[in-house]
Amino acid sequence: MGKIIAISNQKGGVGKTTTAINLASGLGYLGKKVLLVDFDPQGNATQGVGANNDDSKLSVYNLIMEDYEVDQMRKKLVNPPIDLIPANISLAGADLQMVQYETGKEELLKNKLDKVKDEYDFIIIDCPPSLGLLNTNALTAADSVIIPVQCEYYALEGLMQLLLTIRLVQQLFNPNLEVEGVVLTMFDARTKLSLEVQQEVRKHFKDKVYKSFIPRNVRLSESPSRGMSIFEYDVRCEGAKAYAGLASEVEKANRKGAKHE
Ligand SMILES: Nc1ncnc2c1ncn2[C@@H]1O[C@H](COP(=O)(O)OP(=O)(O)OP(=O)(O)O)[C@@H](O)[C@H]1O
Numbered sequence: 001m002g003k004i005i006a007i008s009n010q011k012g013g014v015g016k017t018t019t020a021i022n023l024a025s026g027l028g029y030l031g032k033k034v035l036l037v038d039f040d041p042q043g044n045a046t047q048g049v050g051a052n053n054d055d056s057k058l059s060v061y062n063l064i065m066e067d068y069e070v071d072q073m074r075k076k077l078v079n080p081p082i083d084l085i086p087a088n089i090s091l092a093g094a095d096l097q098m099v100q101y102e103t104g105k106e107e108l109l110k111n112k113l114d115k116v117k118d119e120y121d122f123i124i125i126d127c128p129p130s131l132g133l134l135n136t137n138a139l140t141a142a143d144s145v146i147i148p149v150q151c152e153y154y155a156l157e158g159l160m161q162l163l164l165t166i167r168l169v170q171q172l173f174n175p176n177l178e179v180e181g182v183v184l185t186m187f188d189a190r191t192k193l194s195l196e197v198q199q200e201v202r203k204h205f206k207d208k209v210y211k212s213f214i215p216r217n218v219r220l221s222e223s224p225s226r227g228m229s230i231f232e233y234d235v236r237c238e239g240a241k242a243y244a245g246l247a248s249e250v251e252k253a254n255r256k257g258a259k260h261e
Contacts, residue, residue: 015185027249050227
């Protein structure tokens, strides 16, 4: 049975998509069967692995709002060795449409992903930067959440709101939802601020914070525009080493019988 992990933080630009792409790819290169679900209307994860986010194509919108199944829109990629459910701008309208459903609107993604969960070791969901119904769908479908925290001023601001949302989803729709881990992103060891944010986050989340932190690295910001994960774009750069480390930590924590270290 695969593990479904949502990459979530309602704050924009903290590294959700970069983490979703490179964690999924890193796990793929470790030999794991991985499905990356782009669940952000911006479709950045789709483009970031070199796939098309043309809004005339079937996407995650059709999966959750219509009678389609994963098989009809998943793309099997070679480099990185993962499967992808693409997203495009049509997903932006889903929130408003779902609101009108009387029941089941929080479980639309879960209902579809559960059917393919057995085929994968990991299903990674790239969430949108909001706490609306799309995010609730991702958290209801997920077994756990990885929270990327950018090393900047006000890094922790808004995290309480995310934790409250996670608790609410636990109470209402998904009692087994857990925080898988917190990953520090855009870390700059030369600045006092990055070190302070790191200390603050560790004080708060203790052993949930991954030992691998993601440095600010220009190669990581360049790779999506080439449609490559960091492992194809520049496997030797610091960003690639950091995401390889994160993928190993996540893989190890989810080996049968393993406990989060
Ligand atoms: N470690 C890093 N070093 C340098 N640039 C980075 C790093 N991580 C992310 N970026 C860049 O920062 C920007 C925001 O990153 P990303 O798109 O991953 O964040 P996001 O949380 O998914 O954003 P959104 O909330 O808009 O979905 C992008 O331009 C990305 O290339």
